[in-house]
Amino acid sequence: MGRRRRQRGQRHGRRRRVMSFLQPCLLVMLHQRRAHGYSLMNRLGEFGFSPDMLDPSLVYRALRDMEAAGMVTSEWDSESRGPQRRVYRVTPEGEHDLAEWTGDLARTRQEIDHLLAAYERSERDPDQGGGDTG
Amino acid sequence: MGRRRRQRGQRHGRRRRVMSFLQPCLLVMLHQRRAHGYSLMNRLGEFGFSPDMLDPSLVYRALRDMEAAGMVTSEWDSESRGPQRRVYRVTPEGEHDLAEWTGDLARTRQEIDHLLAAYERSERDPDQGGGDTG
DNA sequence: CAGACTATAGACAAAATGTCAATATGTCAA
């Protein structure tokens, strides 16, 4: 008896997806207007990320990865006091990728719906102990 | 010009999520009725998995992992001709996990909605070139 | 100057995924 599910990050109570959802969120924000990493990080709350489940380095890495993939470009912002900030903007290729990505997400949403429907259906209409095993 | 996005699996044209969605799908199917890996694999099409993006070993591994996590149990099916099959069923703990998991997925769904809404809103109501960067 | 906030980056560890190949049994046809 005993040990529950996997044991992972110490900082996260509940292990939620951060994964492949982070990049599209950043891209949508950059699609709205250009911005630097730190401000994007602070706006991620809108998309369901809680600040304590999100290490800044994840955000910066995601941005660098997207730049390497050609979805965004960046330049150092000259006109700002304080530590230098790298300002990102979406490329035309990035706009194209974002359009595809939202299409994928719409499909993902449908599949989640399907799964939830299947679950709820089987709650109403149980068939435990049946068998397709033979 | 240029190299497109990442280059990865040769077999997948389009790189779609298989990820953490596989386990809940299997669990829902097992919630409906007990079954062995191979049959589950064949029913994954319902949930949006295309057969050519899904190596069987992923399915079997997912099942073993879920067993290690206490969500399902298995036994060899005695009464079946052919190669031995391992029949899985959900444990009470697995039912509990599944209920939580569907809750998480419902939240994920909402977050996808939010992202898509933000994207579509900015399509209708563009604000390019503005700046929160200063 | 210390300490807090803004801002970005690098290294390394751990976890999730993907790919390939091995094994075994049963059926069907040549």
Next chain:
DNA sequence: TTGACATATTGACATTTTGTCTATAGTCTG
């Protein structure tokens, strides 16, 4: 009876993605 094919499961290894911790640096406030 051999060869091909579908059923069925497993293991090893490579690659990719995520997570965590730490370093660096400028600016502002007291």
